[in-house]
Amino acid sequence: MSGGGGAQGSGGSSVGASASRERGDLVVFDSQPLAEWQWKAIESGDHMVLEKYGHSKCNYDEKSQQMGQPLIACLEKYIFKASTQERDKFLNCLRWLVMKGADPLTEAIDDCRVVISYQKRNDPEDKTKRVPVAGKNTLHVLYDIRDSLPATDSWMEERNRCRRALELFSDRMPVQKGSSATVEVPEKVVAFWETLLEENNGDLEVKLAEGATMKVHSGILKSCSPVFRAMFDHNMQEKQQHSVSLPNINEADFRELMNLVHTGCWSGDEDPPLSRLFDILSVADEYSVDHISELLRERIQDRLNVDTFESILEFAINMSDLELKSACFTLASANVDIKERFAEGHFSQQIRTELRRVFPKLSGSPPPSKRRRHL
Numbered sequence: 502m503s504g505g506g507g508a509q510g511s512g513g514s515s516v517g518a519s520a521s522r523e524r525g526d527l528v529v530f531d532s533q534p535l536a537e538w539q540w541k542a543i544e545s546g547d548h549m550v551l552e553k554y555g556h557s558k559c560n561y562d563e564k565s566q567q568m569g570q571p572l573i574a575c576l577e578k579y580i581f582k583a584s585t586q587e588r589d590k591f592l593n594c595l596r597w598l599v600m601k602g603a604d605p606l607t608e609a610i611d612d613c614r615v616v617i618s619y620q621k622r623n624d625p626e627d628k629t630k631r632v633p634v635a636g637k638n639t640l641h642v643l644y645d646i647r648d649s650l651p652a653t654d655s656w657m658e659e660r661n662r663c664r665r666a667l668e669l670f671s672d673r674m675p676v677q678k679g680s681s682a683t684v685e686v687p688e689k690v691v692a693f694w695e696t697l698l699e700e701n702n703g704d705l706e707v708k709l710a711e712g713a714t715m716k717v718h719s720g721i722l723k724s725c726s727p728v729f730r731a732m733f734d735h736n737m738q739e740k741q742q743h744s745v746s747l748p749n750i751n752e753a754d755f756r757e758l759m760n761l762v763h764t765g766c767w768s769g770d771e772d773p774p775l776s777r778l779f780d781i782l783s784v785a786d787e788y789s790v791d792h793i794s795e796l797l798r799e800r801i802q803d804r805l806n807v808d809t810f811e812s813i814l815e816f817a818i819n820m821s822d823l824e825l826k827s828a829c830f831t832l833a834s835a836n837v838d839i840k841e842r843f844a845e846g847h848f849s850q851q852i853r854t855e856l857r858r859v860f861p862k863l864s865g866s867p868p869p870s871k872r873r874r875h876l
Contacts, residue, residue, distance in 0.1 A: 533556045533558045533559050533560065534559075534560060534563060535559060535560065535561070535563050535565075535571070539551060539555055539559065540565075540568050540571075540574065543571050543574050543575050543594065543598070544574050544575065544578050545578070546575060546578065546579065546583065546587060546590045546591035546593075546594040547590075547594070548593060548594040548597040548598070548831070548835070549832070549835050549836075551597075552597070552805075552832075559601075560602070561598050561601040561602050561603045562602050562603050562604050562607050564607070564609060564610050564613075565613075566610060566612060566613055566614055567614060567615070568615065569609045569613055569615040569634045569642075570603070570607060570609055570639065571598050571603050572595065572598055572599075572603045572605060572639040573609065573615070573634055573639050573642055575591060575594050575595055575598060576595065576639060576642070576643060576666060577617050578591065579591035579592065579594075579595065579662060579666065580646060580659055580662045580663060580666070581617075581619050581659065583662075588662070588665075589834065590835060592665065592666070592669055593831060593834050593835055595666065595669055595670075596669060596831065597831050599670070600827060600828075600831070604638075605638060605639040605640050605670050606638045606639075606640065607638055607639070608636055608637060608638045608641075609634045609635055609636060609637055609638070610635070610636075611635055611636045612635065613634050613635040613636070614635075615633075615634040615635075616631050616632070616633045616634065617631070617632045617633075617634065617642070617646065618630065618631045618632075630649045630650075632645045632646050632649060639670075640667075640670065643663060643666055643667060643670075646663060647660065647663040647664075647667075650663070703716040703717040703718040703719070703721075704716075704718060704719055704743060705717050705718065705719040705722060705743055705744065705745060706743060706744040706745075707722075707744070707745055707746075707747055707755065708744060708745070708746045708747065708748070709747055709748070709750050709751060709752050709755055710747075710748055710749065710750060710751045710752070711751065711752075713751070713752035715752060715755060715756065715759075717759060719733065719743075721762065721763070722745075725762045725790050725792075725793075726788050726789050726790045726791075727789055728788045728789045729745075729788060732745050733745075749787075750784055754780050754781060754784050755784070756768075757777070757781050758781055758784055758785060758790065758793065761781070761793050761796070762790065762793060765796070775801065775804060775809060775812060775813070778797055778800055778801050779801075779816050781793075781797060782794060782797040782798065782801070782820075783820065785797060786820065786822075798822075798824055798825060801813060801825060802825070802828050805828055805829065805832055806832075807832075807836060807838050807839060810829060810832060810833070810836075810839060811848060811849075811852060813825060813828075813829055814826065814829040814852055814855065815849070815851065815852060817829060818851055818852070818855060826855070830855075830856075830858070830859050833856060833859045833860075834859050840860060840863070843856050843860055843863060844860070844863045
C-alpha cells in the first residue's frame with residue numbers, strides 16, 4: 502500500500518473510566534478503562550491478544566481525548582497503514598470491537614485532539630488531507646475519509662477499504678450485551694443463600710427426571726424466569742398443589758442452575774468442565790433464565806482457544822447460538838492452525854459447512870486418498 506496517514510494528538514484523558522458506587526456492604530464496580538497496551542493492540546488489529554489478556558469488563562466504547570475511540574483508532578490504521586496481508590486481521594478486529602460493545606454511533610468528545618491526516622508519500626504534488634475526529638462518531642469519520650479521498654487510481658485501495666468497512670458496519674452482528682456490573686458480596690451473604698438452597702425446605706416441590714424431587718422457594722423461581730412465572734400465572738393446578746413438573750431436567754443440572762441463581766457461584770472448588778457449562782447453559786436457555794445464560798456464555802468464551810474451538814463451535818451449531826458461533830468464527834479467522842486444519846479436512850462435516858463462511862476460498866474437504874500400485 503502506497504499511502505501514509507496518522508492520527509495526531511497528545512496528552513488528554515479518557516471518558517468512561519472505572520468507578521465504584523457503595524451500597525451498604527456492597528461495592529459495585531463499573532467497566533474498566535483501557536490500558537495503554539490495549540490501545541496499542543487495537544491500533545495493531547490484535548483482537549486475539551485483547552481477548553486473551555484484556556479484562557472481561559473493559560469498556561471498548563471508551564472515549565479518549567488522545568485516541569478518539571477504539572473503533573476510530575483501528576479504522577484509521579486499517580485504511581492507511583495495514584498491509585495487504587493484514588487487511589482481514591483489521592476487519593476482524595473492527596468486527597470484534599463491535600461484538601464487545603463498541604458502538605459506531607458513539608461520538609468522540611468535543612475536545613478530542615485526534616486529527617487523521619494522510620497523503621501519498623511518493624507524490625510530492627499530493628497535498629495532505631485532514632479529518633478531525635472531535636464530536637464525530639465512527640461512521641461520520643469514515644464517510645469524511647471516504648469523501649476526502651481523490652477519485653484517482655492511486656487512492657483506489659483506500660476507497661475500497663472504506664467500502665469494506667461500511668459493509669462490515671452494515672452487517673447484522675450479534676453484539677454482546679453489556680456485562681452487568683461486578684458486585685463484591687461478603688462471604689456471609691453468599692453462605693446465607695447457599696444454606697437457604699441446601700435446607701431444601703422451600704414451599705414448592707419441583708419434580709425432575711427419573712422421579713427426583715427438590716424443594717425451592719416459589720418466589721425465587723418465579724423471579725428468575727418468565728417461563729417459570731408463566732407456569733404459576735396460567736396453571737391453577739400447580740398453584741393448588743404447590744408443585745411443578747420439569748421432567749426434561751435431571752437433578753444435578755437443576756441443582757446447579759439453582760445454585761447459580763441463588764449465589765452467582767459455581768458449586769465446588771474446581772472450575773467445571775466445558776461439558777457441564779454446556780449442560781447448564783442448555784437448561785438456562787430452555788427456561789429463559791437469561792442472566793445466568795449470559796454469565797455462562799461469558800465463561801465459555803473465556804475458555805475459547807484452539808483446543809476447545811471444535812467442541813464449542815459444535816455446541817453453538819446444535820444450539821443455534823449466534824453469539825458463541827460468532828466468537829468461534831472470530832477466532833478461526835485469525836488463527837493459522839484452525840485454517841490449516843480446515844484446509845486439510847480435519848473437522849466434522851457439520852463444522853466444515855459452517856467454516857466455509859469464514860474461509861470461502863478453501864474447500865475444507867479431506868484430501869483424496871492416494872491410489873496404491875500393486876506389484
